[in-house]
Amino acid sequence: MQKKSITERGFWLVIVGGMLTGMGNGSVFGATIMCFVGRGKFQDWGGWFVQAYNPTTFTGFIDWCMIIFGLAYVGILAIALKRHDALENAA
16 A cells, blocks of 8 residues: 555645635735725625625735635645645655
């Protein structure tokens, strides 16, 4: 039986941990941008359902920041675990 890699064993850790960390940082980034820009450029606050993800609205901009940061952190975590696995198996 072949030993699974760290990335394969930690698949859900990568998905959940990366999205939670990234979306948390994305919300802080979005809030910071909103503090500097204000609502002047956004005519609508966002609303419910589909409007909440429209990037031209106030809420939609922050939601998209969170999604993009979440996906970026999933990628970063997957690369880090893959490189860690390569180093660990080389030794």
